[in-house]
Amino acid sequence: MASAKYSLPPLPYGYDALEPSISAQIMTLHHTKHHQTYINNLNANLASLATATSAHDIVASLHLQNALTFNAGGHINHTLFWESLIPASSPHAQPTAAPQLATALSARFGSLALFQEKFTVLLLGLKGSGWGWLVQDTETGALELVTSKDQDIVPAGKKPILGVDFWEHAYYLQYLNDKAAYAKGIWKIVNWKVLEERYEGAFEGVFWASGGVEE
Amino acid sequence: MSATLFRTSTAARSALRAGAATRAASAASTSFVRGKATLPDLPYDYGALEPAISGKIMELHHKNHHQTYVNSFNTATEQLQAAESKQDIAAQIALQPVINFHGGGHINHTLFWENLAPSKNGGGGEPAGQLKTAIETSYGSLSSFKTKFNAALAGIQGSGWAWLVKDTETGQVQIRTYANQDPVVGKYKPLLGIDAWEHAYYLQYQNRKAEYFSAVWDVVNWKTVEKRL
Numbered sequence: 001m002a003s004a005k006y007s008l009p010p011l012p013y014g015y016d017a018l019e020p021s022i023s024a025q026i027m028t029l030h031h032t033k034h035h036q037t038y039i040n041n042l043n044a045n046l047a048s049l050a051t052a053t054s055a056h057d058i059v060a061s062l063h064l065q066n067a068l069t070f071n072a073g074g075h076i077n078h079t080l081f082w083e084s085l086i087p088a089s090s091p092h093a094q095p096t097a098a099p100q101l102a103t104a105l106s107a108r109f110g111s112l113a114l115f116q117e118k119f120t121v122l123l124l125g126l127k128g129s130g131w132g133w134l135v136q137d138t139e140t141g142a143l144e145l146v147t148s149k150d151q152d153i154v155p156a157g158k159k160p161i162l163g164v165d166f167w168e169h170a171y172y173l174q175y176l177n178d179k180a181a182y183a184k185g186i187w188k189i190v191n192w193k194v195l196e197e198r199y200e201g202a203f204e205g206v207f208w209a210s211g212g213v214e215e
Numbered sequence: 216m217s218a219t220l221f222r223t224s225t226a227a228r229s230a231l232r233a234g235a236a237t238r239a240a241s242a243a244s245t246s247f248v249r250g251k252a253t254l255p256d257l258p259y260d261y262g263a264l265e266p267a268i269s270g271k272i273m274e275l276h277h278k279n280h281h282q283t284y285v286n287s288f289n290t291a292t293e294q295l296q297a298a299e300s301k302q303d304i305a306a307q308i309a310l311q312p313v314i315n316f317h318g319g320g321h322i323n324h325t326l327f328w329e330n331l332a333p334s335k336n337g338g339g340g341e342p343a344g345q346l347k348t349a350i351e352t353s354y355g356s357l358s359s360f361k362t363k364f365n366a367a368l369a370g371i372q373g374s375g376w377a378w379l380v381k382d383t384e385t386g387q388v389q390i391r392t393y394a395n396q397d398p399v400v401g402k403y404k405p406l407l408g409i410d411a412w413e414h415a416y417y418l419q420y421q422n423r424k425a426e427y428f429s430a431v432w433d434v435v436n437w438k439t440v441e442k443r444l
Binding site: 066070149150168169176 | 279316
């Protein structure tokens with residue numbers, strides 16, 4: 001049984017396009033090294049899983065789950081992240097590009113500014129590597145803030161709207177230990193148009209909007 | 216465990232004793248003075264571990280990261296003290312993850328600085344005596360131990376530490392990994408810890424963390440590790 005092969009999705013902008021919020025050096029390493037490594041390891045995990053499955057080796061299959069969660073999560077989370085960013089000069093970097101979501105966020109958090117403050121606090125509260133997320137509960141439609149550790153994806157029943165990478169590799173070369181400056185600066189380069197599409201669209205449409213999977 | 220780890224200043228310790236005496240004498244108006252955790256001095260210069268670990272990394276790691284764990288631990292301890300005095304059990308429980316994280320960060324980094332040394336002060340080389348025997352009993356040889364330790368470091372998913380620990384029940388040594396700043400506590404005694412957080416190597420090695428894991432052995436202070444056994 002041949003397993004699916006995943007490949008690195010190209011960035012929808014240049015490596016230096018997010019400067020000065022995120023440096024070209026960070027973007028280059030983050031995309032060509034870190035994201036690529038998750039994909040390489042994911043493909044290796046899937047090949048091992050296919051072997052274990054065809055051999056009916058359920059113990060070996062279970063032993064692969066941890067690595068699969070980590071590497072598949074790394075691929076999914078980074079893909080969602082790249083898509084949710086855009087150069088600050090774009091009109092899509094303004095909340096006006098997301099009228100429905102902006103209204104819903106103001107209703108939920110009091111104002112857009114209060115939402116952004118809460119999101120910053122969420123990120124700064126992470127203990128170790130992980131992500132901060134704005135998600136929508138797929139049953140109630142409620143907007144919520146959650147964190148996921150390491151490369152865990154958001155839990156089932158939650159649709160990711162925005163994920164911010166808070167691993168040190170996402171900011172350290174530029175911000176060093178001043179992670180608050182990175183967290184606050186990210187709002188200059190958020191692609192509100194994409195956030196609006198995720199908010200308005202179906203759960204399935206959020207993932208792989210710009211590819212990243214090859215059979 | 217290090218003498219500097221939970222160091223309180225002499226003045227603070229005197230204050231503690233004085234406070235106790237005062238309370239015994241007149242229980243009416245005493246305020247408990249708790250010793251504060253403080254950032255221990257490095258036993259070598261920031262640049263002393265080069266080229267294994269750059270001076271810039273060491274300076275940021277010690278002055279900024281470790282200091283933040285110390286500050287946040289002291290803040291959490293004060294909050295815990297307030298919750299205890301109000302007998303607010305829920306608040307005390309809610310503080311546990313913060314204390315584990317920042318207290319762990321303080322303990323782990325303190326042990327880490329001490330189990331490193333520049334080569335002119337004995338860094339690198341090989342373990343001797345009982346430690347050598349213990350490692351060979353568990354892992355066959357030093358080189359096989361290092362290979363397994365580096366694999367454990369590379370396998371950490373996210374932030375964390377790898378440790379050589381002693382199981383105080385069996386007396387055997389073994390490699391264990393810990394997430395984030397979880398400290399080595401319980402039946403395990405920490406002997407040698409290597410920080411695998413990205414801030415420990417990223418400015419110098421970026422994503423090539425395997426190079427950091429192999430270089431760090433050049434500055435391991437085996438004498439300190441042996442004393443902890």
